[in-house]
Amino acid sequence: MNPRSAGERHLTEDELLGAIRKVLSGPGPLVVIGVGDDAAVVEATPGEAVLTADILVEGVHFDRTLTSPRDLGLKAIVANLSDIAAMGASPRHALVSLVLPLDVEASWVMELFGGMLNAGEEYATSLVGGDLSTGPVVVVSVAVTGQVARGKAVPRSGARPGQRLVVTGTLGGSAGGLALARAPVSKVGEALASEWGRRLLDAHFRPQARVGEGQTLAQAGATAMMDVSDGLALDLSRLCAESTVGARLELAAVPVASELRELATVLGIDPLEVALSGGEDYELLAALEPGSVEEAARLIDERFGLRLTDVGEITDGPVMTAVDDAGNERVLEPRGWDHFAR
Amino acid sequence: MNPRSAGERHLTEDELLGAIRKVLSGPGPLVVIGVGDDAAVVEATPGEAVLTADILVEGVHFDRTLTSPRDLGLKAIVANLSDIAAMGASPRHALVSLVLPLDVEASWVMELFGGMLNAGEEYATSLVGGDLSTGPVVVVSVAVTGQVARGKAVPRSGARPGQRLVVTGTLGGSAGGLALARAPVSKVGEALASEWGRRLLDAHFRPQARVGEGQTLAQAGATAMMDVSDGLALDLSRLCAESTVGARLELAAVPVASELRELATVLGIDPLEVALSGGEDYELLAALEPGSVEEAARLIDERFGLRLTDVGEITDGPVMTAVDDAGNERVLEPRGWDHFAR
Numbered sequence: 219m220n221p222r223s224a225g226e227r228h229l230t231e232d233e234l235l236g237a238i239r240k241v242l243s244g245p246g247p248l249v250v251i252g253v254g255d256d257a258a259v260v261e262a263t264p265g266e267a268v269l270t271a272d273i274l275v276e277g278v279h280f281d282r283t284l285t286s287p288r289d290l291g292l293k294a295i296v297a298n299l300s301d302i303a304a305m306g307a308s309p310r311h312a313l314v315s316l317v318l319p320l321d322v323e324a325s326w327v328m329e330l331f332g333g334m335l336n337a338g339e340e341y342a343t344s345l346v347g348g349d350l351s352t353g354p355v356v357v358v359s360v361a362v363t364g365q366v367a368r369g370k371a372v373p374r375s376g377a378r379p380g381q382r383l384v385v386t387g388t389l390g391g392s393a394g395g396l397a398l399a400r401a402p403v404s405k406v407g408e409a410l411a412s413e414w415g416r417r418l419l420d421a422h423f424r425p426q427a428r429v430g431e432g433q434t435l436a437q438a439g440a441t442a443m444m445d446v447s448d449g450l451a452l453d454l455s456r457l458c459a460e461s462t463v464g465a466r467l468e469l470a471a472v473p474v475a476s477e478l479r480e481l482a483t484v485l486g487i488d489p490l491e492v493a494l495s496g497g498e499d500y501e502l503l504a505a506l507e508p509g510s511v512e513e514a515a516r517l518i519d520e521r522f523g524l525r526l527t528d529v530g531e532i533t534d535g536p537v538m539t540a541v542d543d544a545g546n547e548r549v550l551e552p553r554g555w556d557h558f559a560r
Numbered sequence: 561m562n563p564r565s566a567g568e569r570h571l572t573e574d575e576l577l578g579a580i581r582k583v584l585s586g587p588g589p590l591v592v593i594g595v596g597d598d599a600a601v602v603e604a605t606p607g608e609a610v611l612t613a614d615i616l617v618e619g620v621h622f623d624r625t626l627t628s629p630r631d632l633g634l635k636a637i638v639a640n641l642s643d644i645a646a647m648g649a650s651p652r653h654a655l656v657s658l659v660l661p662l663d664v665e666a667s668w669v670m671e672l673f674g675g676m677l678n679a680g681e682e683y684a685t686s687l688v689g690g691d692l693s694t695g696p697v698v699v700v701s702v703a704v705t706g707q708v709a710r711g712k713a714v715p716r717s718g719a720r721p722g723q724r725l726v727v728t729g730t731l732g733g734s735a736g737g738l739a740l741a742r743a744p745v746s747k748v749g750e751a752l753a754s755e756w757g758r759r760l761l762d763a764h765f766r767p768q769a770r771v772g773e774g775q776t777l778a779q780a781g782a783t784a785m786m787d788v789s790d791g792l793a794l795d796l797s798r799l800c801a802e803s804t805v806g807a808r809l810e811l812a813a814v815p816v817a818s819e820l821r822e823l824a825t826v827l828g829i830d831p832l833e834v835a836l837s838g839g840e841d842y843e844l845l846a847a848l849e850p851g852s853v854e855e856a857a858r859l860i861d862e863r864f865g866l867r868l869t870d871v872g873e874i875t876d877g878p879v880m881t882a883v884d885d886a887g888n889e890r891v892l893e894p895r896g897w898d899h900f901a902r
Contacts, residue, residue: 232798250608250713251647251713251715254716254802255647255715255716255717255786255802256612256642256643256644256646256647256716256785256786256787257610257611257612257643257644257646257647257649257706258610258611258612259608259609259610259611259647259649259708259713260608260609260610260611261608261609262604262605262606262607262608262609262707262710263604263605263609264604265604266592266601266602266603266604267601267602267603267604267605267609267705268599268600268601268602269599269600269601269602269653269655269688269689269703269705270598270599270600270655270689271655271656271657271689271690271691271701271703272657272691273657273658273659273691273692273693273699273701274693275659275693275694275695275699277695277696278693278694278695279693300598301598301599302598302599304598304599305593305597305598305599305601307599307601311611313611313612313613313703314613315613315614315615315701315703316615317615317617317699346611347611347612347613348613349613349614349615349701350615351615351616351617351620351621352617352620353617353619353620353697353699354619354696354697355695355696357615357617357659357695357699357701359613359615359657359691359699359701361611361613361655361657361703363609363611363705364599365604366601368604371592371593371601373593373597374596374597374598375597443598444597444598445598456574460596460597
């Protein structure tokens with residue numbers, strides 16, 4: 219009960235939990251026992267259950283001085299929902315474990331949960347439990363469960379030579395937004411005020427999970443799928459490794475976020491390079507039979523107003539190559555976001 | 561590929577993931593898609609699904625210089641399984657998200673997973689996925705799913721006045737083990753070499769989850785249950801708050817770990833105080849009808865060789881009191897482990 223600043227004071231764990239419980243949903247249609255017990259109890263999943271976890275660490279995945287707690291909360295949920303989407307599944311429940319330094323104020327934590335709840339509402343995912351601890355930096359550790367019809371989950375391992383590689387939306391926007399947010403205001407002041415600058419910041423700080431798109435791609439016959447969270451070149455290499463295939467990427471077809479071309483004039487970056495190796499786009503990469511691409515693209519445009527782009531083909535492999543406009547083919551290195559690279 | 565020391569080198573994320581995948585179980589009877597995809601896919605849960613998460617942070621929950629990675633891995637899983645046990649449920653699958661400082665060696669991480677796998681084998685829980693990140697301290701964030709027959713989960717909220725309060729095993733051993741591990745060797749050298757000292761260290765570093773005991777208590781008619789992870793006084797106050805009842809704790813009945821009396825002669829601690837407010841015992845606290853206690857105790861002794869102790873009664877409340885040998889009754893303060901206390 220130590221007064222601290224501007225009406226803020228530190229909370230005990232039980233007080234913080236009490237405040238969090240107020241903003242979280244109690245028992246509902248799918249939730250038998252919600253937040254506040256030793257564990258949550260939820261209705262059984264029809265079909266198969268899908269399980270994923272993602273951890274965001276201050277100083278590694280985000281900078282508390284650049285991101286709002288609301289955006290951080292949303293992104294922590296979206297990063298997980300993107301993994302559920304990549305299986306062609308539907309999300310159901312989320313568990314949230316937080317590490318909070320003692321300097322974090324209760325209002326910051328409430329905003330963080332606000333962002334998580336917004337994401338939960340948007341994607342029909344209820345927050346049913348989790349844990350709290352202190353620690354030196356903020357850590358947001360989320361686990362999400364989902365469901366998928368029996369045998370219908372789309373793995374990374376199902377790509378076959380001759381199939382087409384497709385990707386949803388555009389790439390590089392998130393990395394561009396991060397570069398913009400980190401650049402000195404003296405250099406990017408105009409860009410920050412522009413419409414394209416705002417879109418880049420949105421791509422980085424307020425990403426979307428392609429849940430409906432993933433289900434549509436699964437229905438359209440995708441045999442392999444994953445989300446592009448660590449950059450197209452690195453993630454494609456993972457899909458190829460799991461499927462024991464190679465790929466030929468058509469560089470001219472890569473859907474580079476158009477805002478990156480604007481950013482290039484300010485920051486001198488290579489838009490294609492950013493699109494290939496920038497992380498956190500949360501778009502979906504899938505392998506489809508050549509005859510299914512057009513119909514899948516039509517459905518995704520019709521249902522979600524989103525572009526689906528054919529970016530190349532699956533080959534016998536194991537090499538992954540990139541072909542430029544002039545037809546020059548070179549080996550594509552799996553560069554991208556590696557948390558352990560130094 | 562930087563050589564470092566004694567055959568150790570830093571790994572890339574994909575290399576570390578590859579090594580982890582080798583020690584984790586692939587698809588099995590309940591696992592359709594295991595570690596290595598965007599998400600794991602598992603067989604649907606019969607009955608209801610139980611979800612819980614627990615996070616262990618270096619410097620808060622453990623000291624890397626005191627605990628072995630194998631013990632830490634085991635404890636991270638056990639802490640979650642204890643929550644599953646407290647619902648009367650059976651564990652099924654675990655997701656593990658790790659934060660690892662760059663100075664952690666690959667062999668340490670493999671040992672950590674070894675401990676988690678041992679716990680998984682002991683309690684029939686498969687590790688099916690997770691995430692990795694760097695960060696300033698080690699964080700082990702685990703989420704576990706379980707199953708329970710429809711409507712059979714035991715919440716914290718079901719205690720009724722007139723019921724008896726029972727607790728499994730003994731209390732305070734974990735806090736005693738931690739005190740022993742932290743004390744100067746010059747003071748506790750003999751204790752560390754003793755049989756009772758070893759048992760205290762085991763209680764802290766290698767705890768057990770009372771999974772079978774929780775199911776037995778549920779079958780014996782427990783209407784409220786929780787695990788004692790933050791100390792009996794604090795956890796009992798939580799059970800009382802959720803059930804809108806009070807409790808009268810009989811201090812002479814509290815099953816103080818006998819090793820604490822030995823430790824008291826060395827460190828000058830109050831064994832009862834440690835048993836009431838020491839954390840991480842992972843025993844179960846439950847409310848039973850008076851007529852069910854004897855049979856429940858018999859079953860738990862028979863099946864698990866473990867004591868079940870009647871420690872008091874549920875009252876109308878809302879006050880929680882403690883009665884000593886002489887019959888003096890005082891208000892019991894909910895002291896215990898609060899991560900945010902300072």
